[in-house]
Amino acid sequence: MIEIVSRTRCVACDKCVEVCPTDVFTRGEDGVPVIARQSDCQTCFMCEAYCPVDALFVAPQVHPLPERPEESRVPLGAYRERIGWGRGRVPGARLAIGPALPGTGGGPLVS
Amino acid sequence: MTFMDIVTDVFVVGGGPAAAWAAVKAAEAGATTVVADKGYLGTSGATASAGTGVWYVEPDRTAREAAMASREGLGGYLAERDWMARVLDQTYENMNELASVARYPFPVGGDGRQIRRGLQGPEYMRRMRLRTRRAGVRILDHSPVTELLLDGEGAVAGAAGFGRRSGQAYRVRAGAVVLATGGCAFLSKTLGCDVNTGDGALFAVEAGAELSGMEFSNAYAIAPEFTSVTKTAFYSFATFYRADGSVLEGAGTHSRSVIARTLLSERVFCRLDLAAPAERAAMRLAQPNFFLTFDRLGIDPFAELFPVTLLAEGTVRGTGGVRVTGADCATSVPGLYAAGDTATRELICGGFTGGGSHNAAWAMSSGTWAGRGAARHARSLGARWAARPVTGAGGAGMRPTGSPGGDHREVVAAVQAEVLPYEKNYLRHGDRLRPALASLDGVWTEVRRSLAGQGGEVVRARSAAAMTAHARWMYNAALARTESRGMHRREDFPEADPAQRRRLLTGGLDEVWTLPERSPMAVAS
Incomplete structure (x- = not known):
């Protein structure tokens, strides 16, 4: 689930508020989005992919973590890099050639 | 509460690929088009957060024949060859459009040609949103539809919904409506599917439509315990184990029932130990989010055992849905069309779906046909359809027969x-x-x-x-x-x-x- 909105990185663009398919965020009074409905988070990582300044961290667990992790100890926004979004990066789609599945005799898996 | 009133030829409900294709094709057919999603068109649903193979087969007779024959037995011989053939044709056309119109960055193979047999969900749906906007479609995000509107003769004449951002109810009067809200995964937390609560099927049945193949609704996908990323295909490289470290005989991606039966009484563990180093690297490129889970849990899935679970995918991966009654994905209710997982996929899959390949092909094909069909229907109504008196068809959850009080x-x-x-x-x-x-x-x-x-x-x-x-x-x-x-x-x-x-x-x-x-x-x- 979404665990962190970095106050130091956030530029108050509201992108995460806009793109979250389950409406987890609310616009904060100071511009930094608030995780208002964490239990609605479906752990799809889309907010992290769309954040232009790598300010978000989605933990892989589908339940809230007992303690919010420290910002300095998590890979903020790393999903965005993995899919090749952002200036100067090669889109991940361009490189997405997977292995052939065992026993299928088929071609490479492409997603 | 203020009320927003919209009039449009075609109204599309949903925010995944079927909805986006329906909206684009309705608009290209000349219809004024509005699409509303409960989430955000571009991130909503099973496709956007995943990657999917696509049933893309070159128009070569032998290859097409083999593609159609490959799943007929698995599906229990309930699919139809003529529907498979037209989905193969339409998918081929749409995927090529993705390359030429949406400039989707397909990977390039050793022969220098693009490989168009798969799509990365975030990239695909980001481009579909841009295409939808450029087609002149008005997009209403975070605007869940709550019910269909019917005219005096029982034809679908629009829909009503609620704008989460504005806090206002809204109403759309339309010549035709396309339901593309996905299937139903019962909030199981399977990847991207919490928006898929079967709303479209309820709207359709309330309007008088019927469903088909609802018994094919017991799909379950493998994921690491307490996580969301389901990519069952990669578990072809897995060996499954009991807690004592012994191999769980008979368990595999194609025999998940063994895993289910074992999970009733004990935990099941897994290791992707059949993947060679080159395959491991390719897996990372093909499906980056699969490894997000492991990297963030600090697990090396190729070397360490990790506990797994099975997440219900209901009629998202199951094939049941609204019955379509014509080649344009019309339903038995005039003015109502169904596409993607909301519609039954039995016509091309029968009673079984494995990976996403057929599902993705069905979403873009049925979306295309439903969008065009809806545009044609709206045009056939003449000039006065917007003046039709309408009534809401919604019942359960909004118009209780007794005093309200449920939770x-x-x-x-x-x-x-x-x-x-x-x-x-x-x-x-x-x-x-x-x-x-x-x-x-x-x-x-x-x-x-x-x-x-x-x-x-x-x-x-x-x-x-x-x-x-x-x-x-x-x-x-x-x-x-x-x-x-x-x-x-x-x-x-x-x-x-x-x-x-x-x-x-x-x-x-x-x-x-x-x-x-x-x-x-x-x-x-």
Whole structure:
């Protein structure tokens, strides 16, 4: 689930508020989005992919973590890099050639 | 509360690929088009957050023939060759459009040609959103539809919904409506599917449509325990283990029932130990989010054992859905069209779907046809359709028959208790399906009598009602099919019965029914 909105990185663009398919965020009074409905988070990582300044961290667990992790100890926004979004990066789609599945005799898996 | 009133030729409900294609093709056909999603078009649903293979086959006769033959047996011979052929044609065309119009960055193979057999969800849906906007479609994000509107003759004439951002209800009067809201995964947290609560099927049945293939609704996907990323194909490289480290014999991606049965009494572990180093690197490129989970948990899935679970995918990966009655994905209700997982996928898959390849092909093909069909229907109505008096078709969750007082959270928990457990939905037996259905019928009675919601809460109440209805349709059909066929396996009827090689139609709200389909549907419109 979404665990962190970095106050130091956030530029108050509201992108995460806009793109979250389950409406987890609310616009904060100071511009930094608030995780208002964490239990609605479906752990799809889309907010992290769309954040232009790598300010978000989605933990892989589908339940809230007992303690919010420290910002300095998590890979903020790393999903965005993995899919090749952002200036100067090669889109991940361009490189997405997977292995052939065992026993299928088929071609490479492409997603 | 202020009211927003919109008039448009075609109204599309949903935010995934089927909805986006429907909106684009309706607009290209000259219809004014509005699309509304409960989330955000571009991130909503099963596709956007995943990656998917696509049933893209070169127009070579032998290759096409092999592609059609490959899944017929798995699907229990309920699919139709003419539908498969036209999906293969349409998918080929749409995928090539993605390259030429949307400039999708397909990977390039050793022969220098683009490989167009798969799509990365985030990239695909980001580009589909841009294409939808450029086609002139008005997009309403975070605007869940709550009910369809009918005219005096029972034709669909629009929809009503709630804008979460504005806090206002809205109403759309339309010449035709396309439902592309996805299937129903019962809030199981399977990747990207919590928006898929079966709303479209409820809207359709309330308007008078019927469903088909609802017994094919017991898909489950593998994921690391307590996580969301399901990529079952990669578990082809896995060995499954018991807690004591011994190999769980017979377990695999194609024999998940062994895993389900074992999970009833103990944990199951897994390691992707069959992948060679080159394959491991390729897996990372093909599906980056698969490894997000492991990297963030600090697990090396190729070297270490990790516990797994099975997450219900209901009619998202299952093939059941709204019955389509024509080549343009019309339904039995005038003015209403269905596409993607909301529509039955039996026409091309029968009773079984493995990976996403057919699902993605169906989403873009059926979306295309439904969008064009809706545009054609709207045009056929002439000039005065927008003046039709309309009434809301919605019942359960918004217009209770008794005094309001139900809690949608309790409804969801009660439904999940009947549809998520492996011993009820996956490992099916009449002795367990009957009491589960009786319990769900009881939930429905209470939902109908008292469940409601004020303001935005009506959306949650309607989703809870939709899941309750969906579960009852599933189990009603599952009990009616007294054999094993496709993904529907009955422990009390383990064999296929040749006399039951026909599709089952299901419908009804307070009284649910299931009947064999009388005549197979022809493609000709």
